[in-house]
Amino acid sequence: MCASNTGQAAVLRSALRKIGYAALVVLVVTFGVSLMLSLAPGSVAETILGENATPENVALLNKELGYDRPFIVQYLDWLSHAVRGDLGVSPITHLPVTEAILQRLPVTLELAVLALVLSLVIAVPLAIVSAARAGSALDRGISAATSVFLSVPAFVAGPVLIYFFAVQLRVFPALGWVPIEDGLGANLAAAFLPALAAALVEIAAFHRVLRADLIGTLREDFVAAARAKGLSPSYVMFRHAFRPSSFSLLTISALSLARLIGGTIIVETLFVLPGIGQLIANAVLQRDVVTVQGVVAFIAVTFVVVNMIVDVSYGLIDPRLRRAPAARKIARGRSRTVKPVQKKELTA
Amino acid sequence: MTASTALRTRKAGDLPAPGIQIPAVAAIRKPRSVLVWFSYFWIVLIVALAVLAPVLPIAGYDAVAGPPRQPPQFGPIDLLLGTDRVGRSLLSRVIYGAQVSLVVGTAAALGGVVLGLVLGLIAGYFRKGADTVIVFVADVILSFPALVLLLAISAIFAPSLWTILVGLAITSTPSFIRLSRANTMAWAGRDFVKAARNMGASDTRVLLREILPNVVPAIAAYLPLVIAALIVAEGSLSFLGLGIPPPTPSWGGMIAAGAADLRTAPYMVFVPAAVLFLTVFALNQAGEHLRLRFDRTLQD
Numbered sequence: 001m002c003a004s005n006t007g008q009a010a011v012l013r014s015a016l017r018k019i020g021y022a023a024l025v026v027l028v029v030t031f032g033v034s035l036m037l038s039l040a041p042g043s044v045a046e047t048i049l050g051e052n053a054t055p056e057n058v059a060l061l062n063k064e065l066g067y068d069r070p071f072i073v074q075y076l077d078w079l080s081h082a083v084r085g086d087l088g089v090s091p092i093t094h095l096p097v098t099e100a101i102l103q104r105l106p107v108t109l110e111l112a113v114l115a116l117v118l119s120l121v122i123a124v125p126l127a128i129v130s131a132a133r134a135g136s137a138l139d140r141g142i143s144a145a146t147s148v149f150l151s152v153p154a155f156v157a158g159p160v161l162i163y164f165f166a167v168q169l170r171v172f173p174a175l176g177w178v179p180i181e182d183g184l185g186a187n188l189a190a191a192f193l194p195a196l197a198a199a200l201v202e203i204a205a206f207h208r209v210l211r212a213d214l215i216g217t218l219r220e221d222f223v224a225a226a227r228a229k230g231l232s233p234s235y236v237m238f239r240h241a242f243r244p245s246s247f248s249l250l251t252i253s254a255l256s257l258a259r260l261i262g263g264t265i266i267v268e269t270l271f272v273l274p275g276i277g278q279l280i281a282n283a284v285l286q287r288d289v290v291t292v293q294g295v296v297a298f299i300a301v302t303f304v305v306v307n308m309i310v311d312v313s314y315g316l317i318d319p320r321l322r323r324a325p326a327a328r329k330i331a332r333g334r335s336r337t338v339k340p341v342q343k344k345e346l347t348a
Numbered sequence: 349m350t351a352s353t354a355l356r357t358r359k360a361g362d363l364p365a366p367g368i369q370i371p372a373v374a375a376i377r378k379p380r381s382v383l384v385w386f387s388y389f390w391i392v393l394i395v396a397l398a399v400l401a402p403v404l405p406i407a408g409y410d411a412v413a414g415p416p417r418q419p420p421q422f423g424p425i426d427l428l429l430g431t432d433r434v435g436r437s438l439l440s441r442v443i444y445g446a447q448v449s450l451v452v453g454t455a456a457a458l459g460g461v462v463l464g465l466v467l468g469l470i471a472g473y474f475r476k477g478a479d480t481v482i483v484f485v486a487d488v489i490l491s492f493p494a495l496v497l498l499l500a501i502s503a504i505f506a507p508s509l510w511t512i513l514v515g516l517a518i519t520s521t522p523s524f525i526r527l528s529r530a531n532t533m534a535w536a537g538r539d540f541v542k543a544a545r546n547m548g549a550s551d552t553r554v555l556l557r558e559i560l561p562n563v564v565p566a567i568a569a570y571l572p573l574v575i576a577a578l579i580v581a582e583g584s585l586s587f588l589g590l591g592i593p594p595p596t597p598s599w600g601g602m603i604a605a606g607a608a609d610l611r612t613a614p615y616m617v618f619v620p621a622a623v624l625f626l627t628v629f630a631l632n633q634a635g636e637h638l639r640l641r642f643d644r645t646l647q648d
Contacts, residue, residue: 028488033500040504144383147636151629153580155587155600159607159617167611259493266495266584270607280496281588284503292503296496304491 015312022308029300030082034075037289048091078293087294092286097294100279107177108275111267112260114188114195115202116253122199123206124249130207131214132237142207150204154266157197162271165193177273194267202256209252213245251310258306261299384637387630391572394627398446407437409444410595417613429619432602433609438619441597445620448598449627452512453579457571459517464524465567469555471525472532483529486522494519494577495584502590509592512585516578527570531563569642573635576628583624599624 046058062068066077078088087097126146130139166174172193178186217223218241226236265277272278276295283291397404407426414427416435421427426437471482489497501515535541536559544558579599585591586600594601599620606616 025484025487025491028484029491032488036500036504147632148629151576151625151632153583153624153628155584155603156621156625159603159610160621162607163610163614163617167614265499266587269588280499284499284590287503289503292500296492296500299493299496300491303493307491 018308018311022304025304026301029304030079030297031075033293033296033300034078035071037293038071038074040287040289082294082297087297088290090283090288090291092283092288092291097291100291101276101295101298104274104276104279106180107273108261108264108268108277110180110187110191111195111198111264111273111275112257114191115199115260115264116257118195119199119202119206119256120253123203124210126203127207127210127214128237128242130211131218132233134211134215139211143211146204146207149200152200154197154201155270157200158194158267158270161193161197175272177271190273194264194271194273197270198260198264198267202260205252205256206249210245210249213248214241217241217245254306254310258303261302384633387633387637390626390630391634394446394623394630395450397443398450401440401443401447404443406440406443409441409597410436411440412436417609417616419613419615420619430613430615432605432616433613438602438616441602442599442620442623445597445599445602446623446627448592448596449579449582449624450575452509452516452582452592453575456513456516456578457520457574459513460520460524460574461567461571463517463521465528465560465563467521468525468528468530469532469560469563472529473536473551473555473559479529482525486525489518489522494581498581498585499588499590502585507585507590507593512582512591516581519581520574520578523574524567524570528563528567531566532559535559535562565642569638570635572631572638576631576635579624579628579631 046053049057049061059068066074069077081088085098087101089096090100093100123146126142130142133139162174165172173190174193176190178190180187214237218237223236223240226240227233231240261276264273264275265281267273268275268277269281276299280292280295280299282288283295405425412435414424414431414435414437416431416433418427418431418435420430420438426439429438429442431437432441467482467485471479492500497519498512498515501511501518505511541554541558544554549558582591582598583600583603586598587604589601589604591600592598602620603617603624606613606620609616
């Protein structure tokens with residue numbers, strides 16, 4: 001790293017500011033969730049005791065559990081436990097929420113990572129082909145195909161994929177989860193269809209961003225120089241153009257990973273997978289307020305932290321972006337070189 | 349976009365010096381693609397069917413129209429797309445489901461537009477404290493995945509048309525805040541705004557008479573995209589059994605109900621899935637097309 005001292009100090013300062021901001025967002029988010037859930041009809045005690053409980057018993061149990069205290073005290077109590085990793089005990093399953101989340105995290109994480117990998121594996125080659133032949137019939141065809149994927153939400157893709165791959169072709173299991181201890185092959189086979197169902201929507205965004213950035217880079221002088229030296233188009237594409245074009249892709253990949261961790265609810269419900277999405281969906285159906293609060297807080301914190309890491313790491317990955325405003329601009333996928341391309345891309 | 353609009357949207361500093369001929373700019377827009385035409389056609393068709401549903405010669409959405417689990421077939425209009433597990437017409441249920449999806453999607457998006465526009469105008473025009481607070485609120489809402497936020501809302505209030513509308517409007521507000529804020533900032537620096545202010549116009553007047561009319565087209569152009577996203581969100585909720593309560597049909601609920609019979613009667617999933625896909629696809633295409641024409645922040 002050859003940045004000057006002041007440059008590094010600026011990066012550090014802006015990183016600290018972003019971390020502080022993220023902490024504030026997390027605080028407000030958890031407070032908002034707690035406030036919302038405290039408005040829910042029916043107390044935790046009523047959930048535990050069932051419909052036949054007398055009001056006296058309910059009041060007694062609420063007092064015992066601390067739900068008779070003012071809201072702000074309850075929230076601070078919850079927060080002080082939450083920062084120590086204790087998200088409370090579910091009144092329905094009587095299991096600690098933290099334990100339930102950690103137990104289910106590997107499933108959701110595997111699904112999210114697999115979905116991300118699948119969508120990148122499909123989107124990156126398509127984007128390279130598109131950018132190499134920008135404006136051609138092939139490029140327009142690929143763009144049309146990705147916008148088809150964009151319109152296939154997981155609850156549409158899921159049943160259709162099950163029908164063709166599990167019912168007709170019988171190449172993948174239709175439902176259920178196989179833990180990784182029972183064999184990697186069986187595990188991946190069980191995870192493939194749900195991951196693909198969740199991945200389809202992401203493909204369009206990845207293709208769009210990488211294609212636009214590649215077209216922008218391919219117009220730069222250093223690419224013209226490389227071509228003038230007589231380097232082959234594929235060498236120029238992979239060795240010269242790809243890396244500087246991949247920053248926006250990196251950002252939105254990280255963001256979609258964060259989104260997928262909270263967004264596999266549909267596929268987990270449809271494919272009956274024991275992940276975090278199923279946990280929160282069940283908790284909502286059973287009105288298990290404590291679990292909902294814990295899971296929502298967990299997902300929101302994950303989301304904010306990933307966002308912040310992406311934001312901060314920008315200045316570290318790309319030395320051209322050490323100045324904060326420029327970094328922010330690029331992070332939103334609107335670098336100068338991209339702009340005219342976006343316009344053209346959208347007419348195509 | 350025609351040559352004249354291309355010139356109109358140039359920045360003032362880009363204007364050529366006097367005496368230099370402005371080069372004739374060829375129309376950069378290709379003729380509208382087949383897909384875009386098809387998309388507008390589909391949107392008109394589905395809206396017309398949804399509006400005309402009560403007068404169309406179809407069975408009621410909750411009435412038994414034929415034997416259960418009939419595949420799509422020619423013959424009586426109610427059997428055209430098949431029947432579900434109790435013999436209700438899928439055609440009728442898909443059309444009445446369109447009412448729910450379109451009304452919920454559009455109403456929630458309009459709610460989000462009004463809220464987002466007001467907050468975005470204030471943030472983008474006054475900047476400073478108001479800007480910080482409003483952007484912060486948007487960031488807080490955006491730090492939930494939309495579906496998780498909607499689930500949390502369903503955990504509190506029993507699912508009904510109103511809770512879903514309010515929930516969806518809240519989830520769509522932050523994007524509109526960001527959009528209208530960015531557009532407001534783009535317009536607030538323009539000479540005609542400065543001129544109005546120098547002539548003594550109040551902030552309210554500048555916002556309402558000078559800036560708002562320019563921001564509205566850009567925001568409105570995003571409406572189809574947001575409506576599409578909200579239809580998907582409503583479908584996801586209904587799919588999880590947390591949407592509009594039955595017997596009112598909704599596309600997501602129909603897909604969830606059909607998924608149980610996937611092996612024997614796949615059309616029970618395919619019919620609502622295809623209609624939902626076509627609607628979302630058409631709205632996305634139309635939205636891209638409109639956005640390109642009207643969003644100033646994409647043009648300079």
